[in-house]
Amino acid sequence: xxxxxxxxxxxxxxxxxxxxxxxxxxxxxxxxxxxxxxxxxxxxxxxxxxxxxxxxxxxxxxxxxxxxxxxxxxxxxxxxxxxxxxxxxxxxxxxxxxxxxxxxxxxxxxxxxxxxxxxxxxxxxxxxxxxxxxxxxxxxxxxxxxxxxxxxxxxxxxxxxxxxxxxxxxxxxxxxxxxxxxxxxxxxxxxxxxxxxxxxxxxxxxxxxxxxxxxxxxxxxxxxxxxxxxxxxxxxxxxxxxxxxxxxxxxxxxxxxxxxxx
Amino acid sequence: xxxxxxxxxxxxxxxxxxxxxxxxxxxxxxxxxxxxxxxxxxxxxxxxxxxxxxxxxxxxxxxxxxxxxxxxxxxxxxxxxxxxxxxxxxxxxxxxxxxxxxxxxxxxxxxxxxxxxxxxxxxxxxxxxxxxxxxxxxxxxxxxxxxxxxxxxxxxxxxxxxxxxxxxxxxxxxxxxxxxxxxxxxxxxxxxxxxxxxxxxxxxxxxxxxxxxxxxxxxxxxxxxxxxxxxxxxxxxxxxxxxxxxxxxxxxxxxxxxx
Numbered sequence: 001x002x003x004x005x006x007x008x009x010x011x012x013x014x015x016x017x018x019x020x021x022x023x024x025x026x027x028x029x030x031x032x033x034x035x036x037x038x039x040x041x042x043x044x045x046x047x048x049x050x051x052x053x054x055x056x057x058x059x060x061x062x063x064x065x066x067x068x069x070x071x072x073x074x075x076x077x078x079x080x081x082x083x084x085x086x087x088x089x090x091x092x093x094x095x096x097x098x099x100x101x102x103x104x105x106x107x108x109x110x111x112x113x114x115x116x117x118x119x120x121x122x123x124x125x126x127x128x129x130x131x132x133x134x135x136x137x138x139x140x141x142x143x144x145x146x147x148x149x150x151x152x153x154x155x156x157x158x159x160x161x162x163x164x165x166x167x168x169x170x171x172x173x174x175x176x177x178x179x180x181x182x183x184x185x186x187x188x189x190x191x192x193x194x195x196x197x198x199x200x201x202x203x204x205x206x207x208x209x210x211x212x213x214x215x216x217x218x219x220x221x222x223x224x225x226x227x228x229x230x231x232x233x234x235x236x237x238x239x240x241x242x243x244x245x246x247x248x249x250x251x252x253x254x255x256x257x258x259x260x261x262x
Numbered sequence: 263x264x265x266x267x268x269x270x271x272x273x274x275x276x277x278x279x280x281x282x283x284x285x286x287x288x289x290x291x292x293x294x295x296x297x298x299x300x301x302x303x304x305x306x307x308x309x310x311x312x313x314x315x316x317x318x319x320x321x322x323x324x325x326x327x328x329x330x331x332x333x334x335x336x337x338x339x340x341x342x343x344x345x346x347x348x349x350x351x352x353x354x355x356x357x358x359x360x361x362x363x364x365x366x367x368x369x370x371x372x373x374x375x376x377x378x379x380x381x382x383x384x385x386x387x388x389x390x391x392x393x394x395x396x397x398x399x400x401x402x403x404x405x406x407x408x409x410x411x412x413x414x415x416x417x418x419x420x421x422x423x424x425x426x427x428x429x430x431x432x433x434x435x436x437x438x439x440x441x442x443x444x445x446x447x448x449x450x451x452x453x454x455x456x457x458x459x460x461x462x463x464x465x466x467x468x469x470x471x472x473x474x475x476x477x478x479x480x481x482x483x484x485x486x487x488x489x490x491x492x493x494x495x496x497x498x499x500x501x502x503x504x505x506x507x508x509x510x511x512x513x514x515x516x517x518x519x520x521x
Contacts, residue, residue, distance in 0.1 A: 157346040164340040259393040
């Protein structure tokens with residue numbers, strides 16, 4: 001390995017690993033510093049140490065609640081992605097359907113989902129179902145919009161190529177349009193990931209049973225702010241991990257996308 | 263091989279009909295290399311799209327091998343101005359795309375793909391993705407993709423015009439070699455006089471708006487031809503000058519009445 005290669009590898013490690021970690025560490029330090037400097041009561045804003053303390057008191061409990069929420073997020077997200085893709089493909093295939101369905105979908109998306117939570121309770125009772133439905137409701141729309149954008153953005157030269165080869169609608173769709181749409185689909189997935197987590201938490205806070213949202217709702221009742229913060233930190237960490245998972249899948253599936261958008 | 267019989271094309275424009283092509287008659291022999299030359303917007307591409315079966319003539323008809331052209335044919339291959347490669351497919355898989363779409367057996371065409379890769383100097387790049395190649399190499403891939411169809415006719419729509427001057431000349435010389443080797447009938451649209459003179463048996467000069475056949479110019483220079491120094495500089499200069507004046511005088515043509 002030459003010096004230049006070693007140097008560029010070092011700088012890659014620096015930008016891809018060291019800098020993000022440094023950012024997190026600095027943020028936590030800033031948070032800690034403020035709580036100490038201004039003598040903030042842990043009841044209002046607990047310091048990072050209080051939060052870690054709170055977590056260490058019942059680590060197994062919190063990990064289990066995190067897992068409950070993560071399961072709801074993953075199931076709901078999977079349903080949202082599948083239905084979103086199917087709906088988008090249907091809309092992209094037929095202009096008639098698109099014109100009819102789009103306003104309805106946009107209207108559904110515009111309804112404040114928190115307002116639906118009591119209804120979901122009436123319809124589905126307690127348990128996983130209303131939370132999963134909430135996840136789906138929050139995260140399906142970006143998948144539809146981005147997939148449709150991708151499917152309708154096939155470049156003119158590729159469409160002309162398919163026509164000149166007399167490719168069938170299906171062949172053009174599978175071999176050209178769908179793959180071409182993938183980078184845009186992933187934009188939608190990355191927008192939808194945090195929304196999925198927000199959906200699960202709304203469901204759990206409004207209709208508490210288990211999961212981190214229920215922990216937060218319960219900590220309010222028992223004035224345990226550090227516990228609420230511990231739950232928030234776990235939610236944030238979950239969000240980051242899911243986001244990078246989606247980004248990782250994107251890198252595997254569409255390695256060419258970065259190159260052609262550059 | 264190809265007969266273009268009284269072909270006209272009128273588009274519906276925003277401010278009334280736009281006449282793109284008027285009454286073109288041409289017949290192209292098997293194995294002939296015909297270049298269509300004209301200024302931008304003279305309807306050269308429109309003419310090519312009608313031969314390809316991508317566009318229906320408003321009047322007149324096009325026949326390939328005696329059959330009326332109503333839709334794209336498998337024995338007619340197109341090469342576009344842009345390489346139009348699928349960015350997620352390797353060079354090799356891009357070349358095999360027509361084979362897949364036609365539902366042919368890939369195994370039957372691999373050897374042909376190998377030969378085409380060899381012929382265009384792409385063998386070492388067969389596993390690469392398009393974005394890893396230069397513009398000239400990408401256009402070579404798109405040429406191979408057209409040739410994998412074993413076309414009787416190749417329709418080329420300014421295929422080298424997005425490339426830098428040297429790559430352009432290189433590819434033109436390569437195309438000449440391929441044409442001599444395979445004997446495919448080619449219609450090649452360009453606005454480069456140099457390219458037309460290097461490649462063509464005959465040059466069809468179109469006038470602008472509407473595109474009409476102004477003159478058919480024979481290029482009697484023996485092949486292989488080359489750019490730069492060669493034994494036929496005088497003929498090249500003479501034909502080039504003739505084409506130049508035909509194209510430049512275009513603007514002084516009396517205005518023909520529109521429909």
